[in-house]
Amino acid sequence: MKVLKKALSLAAVGGSLFATTASAEQINLTWQMWTGSEADTKGWQHLADMVTAKYPDIKVTLTTTGWVDYWTRLPVLAASGQLADIVSMQSLRMPNFYSLLEPLNERIEAEKFDIGAFTPSIIGGMSVDGQLYGLPYDVGPWVVYYNQDALEAAGIPLPKPGWTLAEFTDAAKKLTKDGKYGFGITPQNYSVLAAAWGDKYVNDAGELDLTNPSAIAAADRVISFPAKDKIAPLVPSSADVGTFIQGRFNSGNVAMYVDGPWSIIGMKDKAKFKIGLTTLPRENDKDLAAVTAGSGFGIATTSKNKDAAWKAIQVLTSPEALQYLAEQGRALPARSASQSSWYKVAAKDITNGGEALDYSLAHSVPYVITNNWAAVENLFNQYFPPAFGGTADAKQTMESIQSLAQQ
Template identity: 95%
Template sequence: MKVLKKTLLLAAIGGSLFATTASAEQVNLTWQMWTGSDADTKGWQHLADMVTAKYPDIKVTLTTTGWVDYWTRLPVLAASGQLADIVSMQSLRMPNFYSLLEPLNDRIAADKFDVGAFTPSIIGGMSVDKQLYGLPYDVGPWVIYYNQDALEAAGVPLPKPGWTLAEFTDAAKKLTKDGKYGFGITPQNYSVLASAWGDKYVNDSGELDLTNPSAIAAADRVIGFAAKDKIAPLVPSSADAGTVIQGRFNSGNVAMYVDGPWSIIGMKDKAKFKIGLTTLPRDDAKDLAAVTAGSGFGIATTSKNKDAAWKAIQVLTSPEALQYLAEQGRALPARTASQSSWYKVAAKDITNGGEALDYSLAHSVPYVITNNWAAVENLFNQYFPPAFGGSADAKQTMESIQSLAQQ
């Protein structure tokens, strides 16, 4: 009996020691994310709490900032060694910042994590040289927004997914009258439309190549919408061109323009007409190649808790987390199985919204960009507007941008 009591006592002491050790192994992770509103922040905090609900020994502390400030501060935080354990990353900025993130391929293979559950193009967008650096939470193809009331008043049939460039141009011409325009074009639409038409502006080595015949032909089409066809208004030589065109669409001055699904929630409150979506127009002789962008979460190379961070980002991009974001209308989920929930909330009052997005995602490709893409887009903003006004042709415009981008 004495032996038994002693054994039980030792077991109790051992259990107590184990509990103390487990408590000491509590992991506190930090997560940096952008946000645009209090509602956004509450949504991200809900996801952080989901991590702790699944892993009680992991606590995630969320730090947020505005979109512009996030990208201004990111290199500063990296240089000073103050990156969070979990770093939020947009696919279009991955080529610039992937070196800050832990490569994930080995972890994915070891845990047999199913990347096939995600839209393939956004997996490509979150990868560099076939190495995945972040798990995506959302994805969005660029599409055409249209003013359904304006199309019906002009007798223009509502466009079907997969429509051609010829059909698009014909519709835009019929919608251009009485001081209003059929289409709103911005400089940054160049790469989105060139991709949709199958025209390359980056070579196979990943280098900018704006002076090849295919790239120039795409520029000629884009410039021609304003300079030749006169179906699009002129825009300022600034980064605000997109805001200007979106405003003109909301006011009814432009009947169609290019945007992504991320704008639907805000758009429905501003436009006083019925909104519809369709795909980007494809080349008359080719299939659509709709570029997508999205965002996700990676693990900082400087994190001291990489294993816990890997567990956390799996929760942040889990079916349950993305279902929650979809039901809030916050994001078109990167997981294909969760996308229908977003359609029911965000796109329920949008004509052909689900059809346009489904078709685009089924014909989607990663957005191909260079590691100095921000500088390239600044040059687009500077040199395309004068060409829209007829001051330069496509060849001159592309040669100027190519030359300056290589300096």
């Protein structure tokens, strides 16, 4: 491993010893990150500058692309040997890309780095087979967003954290009228809700298992929302169906939908009603299991400056860095102690936002996925919409997805 080198030049002049100032060898690190706006990019650049402020001999050069382009380009850059020293990684994509990253366990143990300061579920999400491959900067449990004005107009009490599936369904039915729906469901909500209800769609060996009775029962509940209960609108077979449902919520055409805290900032200026949050509905006789996801930073296995990159990602996920991101409303910090700052900014005007997120995090579990999860989600987007319309039942839908996902 490359270590920082200090050069000391000594010269004896006239019987006296003069020493030049010690100077560290300059190390230039590269960092790949996604971004959604100019303000977003400025925030990440601020973090890069924080690294140099702490370690003047380390300069971090930030390169950003859009979210979709980032994941399209990442395998191409890896194949061509052009990965940055610091690679940004989302927990849901870690099973696909962890082989590009340096395992961090030995460094953590050697330096007694405090992993306990982070929300446990996101440490699990950034790990594969017991090895941690990235330090997380944010974490987010999926929650239910609701239109407070619509609930109050219908005489429905605002839902409390820990509410049940029966309570949720009853509220959604009362909110469905006059061409508007109580709930907006997307195909990818299946796994989030199945986990919340205690249903397993991945077996203990980490393999997709959509045809077991528990997985099919969860699919039947999800499909019933639009197909039987008629409390949710039909959706297109599209990879962008989440944006479709979010748009229906922002326009007031659906009163509740599932999303993460990362959507709050962008939603505030679009929704013309009071927004509230509550937990995912739990199965009536079970505790909630709220899945979480998040992102962080890892060290490329191809980096020639791994020691410096390790220093850098510690700064990028430090309390100071996450405090800055929280104050910008950019991310719910992965460090538990920094989360209150985010609540004060991003969730300031959101009814029960802090309570819903705190309850969800207290009942959180890592998002269990397979190595080919991107392909599985594409199949969800293809096969759930017809079932929502009543042309296939839960068993047929899950058997089709299971079969195609294994090819």
